[in-house]
Amino acid sequence: MVFEPPLYLDACATTPLTQAARLAMDQAQDLAWGNPSSLHGFGLAALESLERSRWLAAELLGTTPEAVHFCSGATESVHLALLGLAEAFARPARLVISAVEHPALNAAADQLRRRGWQVSTLPVDATGRVLLEPLQELLQPPTRLVSVIGAQSEVGTVQPMAAIASLCRAAGVLLHSDAVQLVPQQPLLFDASGIDLLTLTAHKLGGPRGIGALLVRPACLPLLKPVLGGGSQEQGLRSGTEAVVLAAGFAAALQQRVQWLASDQANALRQRRDVLLAALLAIPGLQLSGPDPAHQERLPHHISLTAQSATGQALSGRRLVRALWHQGVAASSGSACSSGAGDSAASPVLLAMGYEPAQAAAGLRFSLLPDTDAQQLRLLPAALQAAMAACC
Ligand SMILES: Cc1ncc(COP(=O)(O)O)c(C=O)c1O
Incomplete structure (x- = not known):
């Protein structure tokens, strides 16, 4: 027996581009192909399209446009979150991550380790759920930052993010979450979540490859430093000419997915x-x-x-x-x-x-x-x- 057409059951790896995303991208490619930093009409049209995408993404994710920083995807976003925040502290401190993070997050944590940070790993139970007791014990100096994957891609475990966020808040420790797998499957309102920084990517929810976002709570913005220098786009946090067309596809796919979730x-x-x-x-x-x-x-x-x-x-x-x-x-x-x-x-x-x-x-x-x-x-x-x- 051979499935014809083939049966695609690998949505956690990536998803096909939705028709809505394709249409939005075609439109942006035709009408908003300029550089958003240019002062002429082509630039203004691109800027307007980019900001419309940002505004839509923010509304769908329960936050403000200022919180949304577009970047090339989740791999970049988790590096910006961890390395960018580490810059805020005068001396290396401690980062706590779960034992079931994506390799991208582990790689960013390794970079902090090489800069003198301690990295502690939170154990999980037999179902992949992080244990809260050891977290509580680790939430004391020198811990400054915790990062927990919102939902584990390999075994599907949805982590108790609300409980983790309230423990981190009470201890005055910042919390980042890689929510790449969670956002496409469960409604999430960033401002109400208690999470300080959140990573997502478009290609897991019907959007294009090569774009993602880091959401940053306003109070954390002054702490976060860029990882790459350049044209200071995305509120100075992420240099590089903005991917206006991909952002349009991302926002359209997100809109369709959030409506579907409801x-x-x-x-x-x-x-x-x-x-x-x-x-x-x-x-x-x-x-x-x-x-x-x-x-x-x-x-x-x-x-x-x-x-x-x-x-x-x-x-x-x-x-x-x-x-x-x-x-x-x-x-x-x-x-x-x-x-x-x-x-x-x-x-x-x-x-x-x-x-x-x-x-x-x-x-x-x-x-x-x-x-x-x-x-x-x-x-x-x-x-x-x-x-x-x-x-x-
Ligand atoms: C949980 C998780 N984090 C991060 C990534 C990396 O995402 P991107 O391909 O956007 O860099 C993936 C993709 O496989 C993922 O599943």
């Missing part, structure tokens, strides 16, 4: 995910990894599993992904950024959750698009069983 369709997708999950868990050798959606917070479009053979041997997630693609199914092993080599590479996220190395190489993820329909999903369990048989 609709019955979002709930219907969650139900389709639950039906699929039940069918997959009926297959011998498959186990859920991450939170059980029946009891805990989990991204509503997300399924993560570990796989083993009938004899109890862990199956390589990467091999399963390739075997699924032979049948036209696009999934992810969830260990694209892994330690170890080749098909037996263990996922650092699963290791942090307490999995043995062999099991930590057996992760498999399906993440649904808003328009993935039940009919398409009906044949997935049989395809996965065939893939497992091929990998034994």
